[in-house]
Amino acid sequence: MDIFDTFLNMGVIARTWPLLLEGLWVTIQLGAASIVAGLVLGLGLALLRLYAVPPLRLITRFYIDIFRSIPLLVLLIIVYYALPFVGLRLSPFASAMAALTLVSGAYTAEIFRAGIEAIPKGQFEASAALGLSYPQTMRDVILPQAVKIVIPPLTNNSINVVKDTALASVVAMPDLLKQATQAQALAANPTPLIGAAVLYLAFLWPLVAMVSRMERRFGAKGT
Amino acid sequence: MSGFVSVRNLRKSYGSFEALRGIDLEISKGEVVCVIGPSGSGKSTLIRCINRLESFSDDSAILVGGNRVQPGRSLARVRAEVGMVFQSFNLFPHLTVRDNVMLAPRRVRRTPRDAARQQADRLLARVGIAEQADKYPGQLSGGQQQRVAIARALAMEPQVMLFDEPTSALDPEMVGEVLDVMRDLAGTGVTMIVVTHEMGFASQVADRVIFMDAGEVIETGPPGRVLSAPREPRTRNFLSAVLNH
Numbered sequence: 001m002d003i004f005d006t007f008l009n010m011g012v013i014a015r016t017w018p019l020l021l022e023g024l025w026v027t028i029q030l031g032a033a034s035i036v037a038g039l040v041l042g043l044g045l046a047l048l049r050l051y052a053v054p055p056l057r058l059i060t061r062f063y064i065d066i067f068r069s070i071p072l073l074v075l076l077i078i079v080y081y082a083l084p085f086v087g088l089r090l091s092p093f094a095s096a097m098a099a100l101t102l103v104s105g106a107y108t109a110e111i112f113r114a115g116i117e118a119i120p121k122g123q124f125e126a127s128a129a130l131g132l133s134y135p136q137t138m139r140d141v142i143l144p145q146a147v148k149i150v151i152p153p154l155t156n157n158s159i160n161v162v163k164d165t166a167l168a169s170v171v172a173m174p175d176l177l178k179q180a181t182q183a184q185a186l187a188a189n190p191t192p193l194i195g196a197a198v199l200y201l202a203f204l205w206p207l208v209a210m211v212s213r214m215e216r217r218f219g220a221k222g223t
Numbered sequence: 224m225s226g227f228v229s230v231r232n233l234r235k236s237y238g239s240f241e242a243l244r245g246i247d248l249e250i251s252k253g254e255v256v257c258v259i260g261p262s263g264s265g266k267s268t269l270i271r272c273i274n275r276l277e278s279f280s281d282d283s284a285i286l287v288g289g290n291r292v293q294p295g296r297s298l299a300r301v302r303a304e305v306g307m308v309f310q311s312f313n314l315f316p317h318l319t320v321r322d323n324v325m326l327a328p329r330r331v332r333r334t335p336r337d338a339a340r341q342q343a344d345r346l347l348a349r350v351g352i353a354e355q356a357d358k359y360p361g362q363l364s365g366g367q368q369q370r371v372a373i374a375r376a377l378a379m380e381p382q383v384m385l386f387d388e389p390t391s392a393l394d395p396e397m398v399g400e401v402l403d404v405m406r407d408l409a410g411t412g413v414t415m416i417v418v419t420h421e422m423g424f425a426s427q428v429a430d431r432v433i434f435m436d437a438g439e440v441i442e443t444g445p446p447g448r449v450l451s452a453p454r455e456p457r458t459r460n461f462l463s464a465v466l467n468h
């Protein structure tokens with residue numbers, strides 16, 4: 001049996017391809033939903049962390065530190081296997097999305113905070129002096145400038161979220177990795193795993209390249 | 224006498240350091256007041272208290288047009304009546320020059336787009352940079368940026384304009400163009416409070432000069448008297464130091 005039959009078996013690829021594509025679609029859905037929810041959560045947390053009343057600020061900071069410290073796999077298993085004991089039973093997709101969002105929100109909060117803090121104080125003062133309200137200042141002056149600063153690190157974080165979706169296979173989520181392992185078992189051949197790796201690469205490599213380009217263009221440091 | 228801008232017993236501390244030690248000022252409508260004094264004397268702090276960019280002690284009071292300047296809902300309304308021009312311009316770099324001028328009228332006054340646009344173009348023409356309206360601030364010289372900043376403040380049709388060393392960050396050859404715009408403005412009846420080291424401007428344009436030192440108003444009066452015949456030794460020392468430079 002030569003190496004091509006083992007790892008790049010075209011017959012196996014042809015048979016298991018639909019399974020892999022199904023998995024890829026689930027991965028994309030889970031990744032996209034978690035990224036968007038994480039962005040919203042992160043922006044909210046960043047604003048609380050910067051401008052809320054002190055006790056709330058402290059709680060937000062605590063949240064951010066906790067969810068940046070906990071291993072995602074541990075959190076995922078807690079959400080899926082432990083929460084049912086208190087009556088909260090989430091589907092594999094909901095569990096995975098909850099865990100990914102909670103963690104991604106903590107990271108994006110720090111990214112947004114750094115972006116907002118990078119805006120000179122004079123921008124806030126000029127806005128205040130013109131009579132703009134706080135939400136107007138954020139929407140029209142601060143966030144449009146902060147977005148340019150935060151896009152590269154946010155894209156980086158999004159790449160991490162998509163990669164981390166692979167962990168969802170441990171809670172029986174039919175994502176790309178899970179489908180690939182199943183196809184491998186069915187075909188008694190590891191080619192589907194190689195196929196999955198190629199699909200991950202095809203999907204994420206362009207994003208990685210995009211971040212590098214943006215970082216060069218904005219002159220930002222890699223994170 | 225109660226002025227249009229009324230500052231009563233203004234005190235401001237940073238920790239144990241007293242930056243303002245009880246300032247009383249009455250400024251009437253249309254008056255042009257220049258504030259001079261050595262570095263660290265509290266000039267910036269004073270005018271930043273007037274639109275409450277700096278908080279100040281509760282037993283102090285500032286009134287603009289009869290409205291108390293205090294935190295809360297009324298603050299944005301007072302600020303909309305008080306324009307401010309900063310030493311470092313503080314233009315919005317992500318907006319074109321025209322959008323810089325239009326932003327506050329659109330958002331705060333809810334001026335329709337077309338009207339705001341016309342007003343912006345009129346103001347930009349008035350400060351002499353109509354042809355730069357579609358550029359971004361970063362593409363302009365310092366003098367042009369500061370004139371945009373003046374137009375941006377004027378777009379709110381403020382009753383009072385505050386200037387904090389508006390020409391200090393400029394190359395010498397650009398100081399004149401900004402002072403000219405301010406001189407024109409002084410002729411239009413806007414109340415102006417100008418922190419400046421430009422003694423020529425103060426003596427020609429100001430109705431009144433205020434000399435500050437160590438958080439207090441030391442001397443105040445018409446420029447002809449304060450600048451050429453100061454009564455207080457501290458004013459005399461300051462002026463001779465400035466003029467010998």
Ligand SMILES: Nc1ncnc2c1ncn2[C@@H]1O[C@H](COP(=O)(O)OP(=O)(O)OP(=O)(O)O)[C@@H](O)[C@H]1O
Pocket residue numbers: 237240242260261262263264265266267268269
């Ligand atoms: N945020 C701050 N924290 C502590 N001290 C401050 C702060 N801002 C100003 N001060 C102090 O308050 C005093 C008055 O400062 P202010 O900026 O009003 O002076 P100024 O007269 O405008 O000086 P300059 O001509 O240098 O601009 C200074 O001694 C300054 O060091």
Ligand SMILES: [Mg+2]
Pocket residue numbers: 266267268387388
């Ligand atoms: Mg100053």
